[in-house]
Amino acid sequence: MPAETRTQNQALAELIELLGAAVVTEGPDLERTAKDSSRYFPTGPPLAVVMASSTAGVSTALAWAHRHRLAVSVRGAGTGLAGGAVGYANGLVISLERCNTIRDIDPVNRLAVVEAGVITADLDRAVREHGLFFPPDPASVEISTVGGNIATNAGGLRCIAHGVTRDAVAALEVVLADGTVLDTGARTRKNVAGLDLTSLFVG
Structure with a gap:
């Protein structure tokens, strides 16, 4: 296993330990949340999506990404046409759609x-x-x-x-x-x- 992949897997394991089921690493949510309604597309899939439901969850996810020097994209409904919520390849997406109270x-x-x-x-x-x-x-x-x-x-x-x-x-x-x-x-x-x-x- 390449050293970069091993490092990513270790980082993901840490994120899952911190946020549990809020972390998505595969499936339709990973693809859906990596892009918005613009004509722009990510150059590759993100490493993970955090389906945050609280300020504490967002804070934990950003602190984790900061420690591991990962690019972060934050999105709501993804209706923007300017590409502001397009994810980064091997980065982190934080979805705020569950912060809806x-x-x-x-x-x-x-x-x-x-x-x-x-x-x-x-x-x-x-x-x-x-x-x-x-x-x-x-x-x-x-x-x-x-x-x-x-x-x-x-x-x-x-x-x-x-x-x-x-x-x-x-x-x-x-x-x-x-x-x-x-x-x-x-x-x-x-x-x-x-x-x-x-x-x-x-x-």
Whole structure:
């Protein structure tokens, strides 16, 4: 067995020990999550896909990839047309489609706390029950995710009147490339203290 293959197998065994059944190394999910809706394709299959369901899972996966110096692609629904979610050969794909919970809706402060894999239209329908709406409405609104909207600063027809995704995001929970978890912004509409890291990460 070549030394590179042996090293990859050892690294994969470590990842599986850390995240268990969330790690996919073969089958349709491996192929499906390695590409998005663009015309671009990966040059080869990824080493594995992590079907993350929590911030802790994403952090663990990124820390593992950082230790082993592997390229990482993060994806939601894969509706993007720019190739932003195309995987890397022998890299790691982190899918956020299982991070799909609307954690809280605060109609008084007009805020919602959601996970990255929540479908855009589902969030809009949920907040409409409280007399609110979620402004970004890209053409893929029924299948795209909030995380994807944030990654691309998505707009839609309503952006002329209500702004793009950046204008609708008050705070973020961000996982950096080494697995460090960072909180930006605050659950207030007016928050002018310090650097605007939230806007830095949107788009």
